[in-house]
């Protein structure tokens with residue numbers, strides 16, 4: 259012990275007498291670590307969570323500090339919370355509802371015989387107050403307020419790992435700094451505002467009333483930070499293309515820029531999302547009425563290439579650091595990030611670090627979708643107040659001056675916050691008409707109002723695009739339902755849809771009927787070129803097969819068990835083999851679709867990329883070899899052929915988790931819900947699953963009640979970002 263460091267005073271906690279099994283876990287650091295080990299052994303905590311508490315104890319030992327047992331407990335718990343997607347530990351919640359705050363024991367924890375089950379945190383924390391926690395933390399050298407680097411940071415009622423506290427600070431500072439209205443357009447009657455008004459009137463010749471797309475463009479041009487949120491098909495892409503044209507018109511007319519246009523970059527969190535935006539944006543840009551815009555905007559001024567955020571920032575193998583950061587900022591004036599709900603706090607902080615202070619950042623996404631896989635729910639938090647606008651009178655007057663639009667009174671709020679003024683919500687779906695089942699079901703799930711009539715219609719085939727295959731009645735045994743999923747996966751059950759899925763049209767023309775996996779596998783066989791065909795012929799087939807694979811996807815909530823990805827992949831594979839569509843259902847085989855599950859910078863593959871295995875006559879003397887076809891990473895229509903032996907982290911993707919499907923869209927999506935509720939089954943998950951479907955949505959439930967129950971569970975992620983922006 260270091261004689262010069264005074265021992266940390268022990269708090270006089272009013273702890274209850276020990277109960278059988280909990281050994282008075284806060285009696286000493288050893289008692290606490292012993293309990294944490296039991297939680298670890300029970301699978302309640304990760305090894306990392308325990309190791310972090312041990313690290314805090316070791317650091318204290320090195321410094322001659324006697325660490326409070328409660329600090330060790332809280333250290334393990336904040337680490338646990340980060341592992342569950344929270345940015346911090348909500349100390350107040352912990353002391354009032356430890357079970358709900360921590361989800362410990364986890365719902366899927368195996369039942370153990372009586373005394374063998376470790377005591378749950380709830381038993382400890384019901385005797386502790388927020389003040390007890392704060393006092394213990396304040397007395398620890400491992401805890402600071404962020405001004406110096408400490409392993410933990412306490413900010414009011416929140417406890418952070420330092421790294422995550424810093425991410426939030428960087429994001430909040432980056433947003434705050436960009437929220438002051440751009441000076442040149444602030445005066446609604448000034449020359450820049452007039453240019454903007456002119457550009458918007460050209461881009462929206464026939465505005466709706468109110469036209470939320472036009473208003474979103476105006477608001478996003480008014481600030482250097484903006485969020486445009488909206489459900490599927492509400493026109494986020496359409497709006498942002500017009501916004502970029504309007505910004506370039508402003509740049510072109512800005513005397514200070516002497517005709518220099520903005521350097522604009524487009525990015526998305528995954529390769530798949532980037533590819534999807536890539537596909538849709540080119541055509542929209544070509545439709546812009548550029549000749550009528552002020553500022554001499556040309557086609558070259560509006561980019562159509564979309565990259566991943568990681569590529570944009572310059573990810574480096576085996577490093578958390580990116581090539582671009584504060585000292586080497588990105589060469590951009592405007593950055594647009596699509597599918598921003600998938601961006602976690604870590605990546606978002608890296609974006610702000612890499613952005614030059616003057617650069618605009620525009621986030622697009624659907625606030626109601628699942629949050630990022632890793633910690634944080636940045637987009638969701640930024641959009642917490644989007645539904646009601648909260649626009650201040652000065653904002654409303656400015657919108658009126660620049661767009662001629664009047665927003666309803668319900669969107670006005672004299673006390674609106676600066677962030678509210680930069681958030682726009684698109685409210686009208688142009689993809690799903692009022693009679694669309696997908697649109698109605700998504701809306702009902704999103705608002706938590708699933709009525710019996712709608713659910714029955716989903717089963718009766720009264721909706722043209724939705725079918726609940728086994729319906730709201732209690733299901734038969736699991737095996738029957740699992741067999742139904744496999745049969746459905748084969749052909750997509752067109753006969754279950756109204757008019758067998760024939761004869762539908764949308765605003766773009768005829769809608770192809772629903773299909774299953776037979777569709778791409780048949781194409782693969784029927785379209786096979788002659789053995790001596792050039793590579794282009796195989797590339798062409800791969801392109802068509804990859805597109806056909808996108809016509810159907812089974813989505814599920816879980817990873818493990820018969821209702822999860824693992825079980826369903828196996829079963830569906832066996833069904834396809836029995837139907838003679840693939841030769842094997844395990845290992846590598848022609849037709850195997852694979853999902854990359856981790857970035858591989860050497861191969862240029864990103865987490866979420868999908869490839870399909872082909873048998874090609876490319877071995878020695880025309881021997882057949884297996885190669886996996888992936889779409890080119892550069893957004894071109896090229897194909898990369900990769901040997902299976904080089905692919906490290908992947909899984910078969912006849913079934914995909916809803917989490918992994920974010921940023922993707924399939925012509926026909928089948929959502930499988932399991933036979934019992936679990937914490938991952940939330941409203942956001944069901945909504946995200948439904949909204950992956952472009953034309954056809956089918957639902958199969960292990961137990962009909964799970965759908966209703968899931969919709970009542972919300973994703974709640976502890977974070978302080980919203981408070982930092984008030």
Ligand SMILES: Nc1ncnc2c1ncn2[C@@H]1O[C@H](COP(=O)(O)OP(=O)(O)OP(=O)(O)O)[C@@H](O)[C@H]1O
Nearest residue numbers: 471488489490491492493494495496497538688689
């Ligand atoms: N104001 C509008 N009037 C008519 N059609 C529109 C309008 N805005 C968008 N659309 C059409 O609606 C469809 C969806 O638009 P868009 O792709 O921009 O929406 P999105 O919100 O980006 O969709 P996603 O859900 O794919 O992210 C497109 O076909 C588009 O042409």
